[in-house]
Amino acid sequence: MKKELNGISYTDLENEIISLGIERYRAKQIFNFVHNKKIMSIDEITNIPKKTREILAENYTLNKIKIYDVFESKEDETVKFLFLLNDGNIIESVIMKYKYGYSQCVSTQVGCKMGCEFCASTKEGFIRNLSASEILDQIYCAENYLDIKVKNIVLMGSGEPLDNYSNVLNFINLVSDENGHNTSLRHITLSTCGIVDKIIELSKEDLPITLSLSLHSPFDDKRQQIMPIAKKYKINDIIEAMRYYFRKTNRRITFEYTLIDGFNNRPEDAKELRSLVKGMDVHINLIPLNPIKEFNYGFDGNKELEKFYNLLVKNGLKVTIRREMGSDISASCGQLKRRVLPKKEE
Numbered sequence: 001m002k003k004e005l006n007g008i009s010y011t012d013l014e015n016e017i018i019s020l021g022i023e024r025y026r027a028k029q030i031f032n033f034v035h036n037k038k039i040m041s042i043d044e045i046t047n048i049p050k051k052t053r054e055i056l057a058e059n060y061t062l063n064k065i066k067i068y069d070v071f072e073s074k075e076d077e078t079v080k081f082l083f084l085l086n087d088g089n090i091i092e093s094v095i096m097k098y099k100y101g102y103s104q105c106v107s108t109q110v111g112c113k114m115g116c117e118f119c120a121s122t123k124e125g126f127i128r129n130l131s132a133s134e135i136l137d138q139i140y141c142a143e144n145y146l147d148i149k150v151k152n153i154v155l156m157g158s159g160e161p162l163d164n165y166s167n168v169l170n171f172i173n174l175v176s177d178e179n180g181h182n183t184s185l186r187h188i189t190l191s192t193c194g195i196v197d198k199i200i201e202l203s204k205e206d207l208p209i210t211l212s213l214s215l216h217s218p219f220d221d222k223r224q225q226i227m228p229i230a231k232k233y234k235i236n237d238i239i240e241a242m243r244y245y246f247r248k249t250n251r252r253i254t255f256e257y258t259l260i261d262g263f264n265n266r267p268e269d270a271k272e273l274r275s276l277v278k279g280m281d282v283h284i285n286l287i288p289l290n291p292i293k294e295f296n297y298g299f300d301g302n303k304e305l306e307k308f309y310n311l312l313v314k315n316g317l318k319v320t321i322r323r324e325m326g327s328d329i330s331a332s333c334g335q336l337k338r339r340v341l342p343k344k345e346e
């Protein structure tokens with residue numbers, strides 16, 4: 001099977017082309033065309049001789065994904081993409097415009113095996129991991145379509161990034177390569193449901209990316225009711241791993257906290273959250289629940305959200321309410337695919 005040219009690191013490319021009889025300096029030209037000109041075929045690498053292109057085509061392929069559908073919010077400038085993979089699977093990605101630039105939420109797996117009750121991405125189960133090039137191409141496709149440059153990348157779409165560890169790591173290295181897309185590592189956020197051994201492994205990679213924990217409750221028994229993975233990893237162990245990450249990278253940790261009516265917005269939740277974050281630079285992101293048909297326990301309006309926000313602030317916590325974006329286009333992960341696909345395939 002041919003290797004994916006758009007999934008190889010710059011250093012590996014240099015080493016591999018030498019063994020194919022191609023001069024080392026060509027790596028920069030090839031990498032530049034693949035990642036900055038965002039070509040669709042090896043034939044388009046026109047800054048190298050035809051013979052070199054032929055050698056590349058004999059040994060590599062470009063794994064490109066295609067836009068399947070695009071949905072643009074009428075409420076704000078959020079744009080949601082459905083992408084078609086070469087094997088016929090479909091994934092989602094969202095572009096959001098903030099005052100500091102464009103941010104893109106990318107998927108890392110087709111489906112997800114983590115089974116969080118409130119999440120649409122997991123309802124059809126896990127299908128497969130995405131390759132590094134498939135994660136990367138979500139950005140290139142969106143950028144080409146909208147004629148923009150994405151500044152912030154959030155690994156928070158379908159899939160648990162740390163369950164696809166090596167491809168995700170490869171993606172982070174590729175997208176931050178100065179010869180390629182050149183995204184600052186500080187502008188990358190990886191969101192996990194709390195896979196302890198992988199958090200520790202990631203801490204040792206020495207990458208200053210932001211680590212975000214889907215916490216949703218500071219109590220094990222509560223977490224276990226909505227996140228099956230919580231039966232395997234206890235909060236104390238996860239927090240210990242997050243502390244290790246914080247010590248190694250000195251990067252602020254984020255907790256994502258989806259508010260579920262009467263479930264995780266009690267004064268004791270705020271108190272417990274305060275004791276969990278002691279000694280760490282933690283930011284809590286309060287998220288209004290985006291209801292799905294299997295899980296519909298969100299708040300009616302913002303009053304309760306603000307009440308809990310004030311409670312956390314009173315407890316000395318740093319907290320923001322995540323502004324809901326693109327709600328008219330089902331911008332939460334997994335929702336759009338479920339809404340649109342049955343209709344398209346009728």
Ligand code: SF4
Binds near residue numbers: 119
């Ligand atoms: S919230 Fe994340 S980890 Fe949980 S099922 Fe959805 S995609 Fe998977």
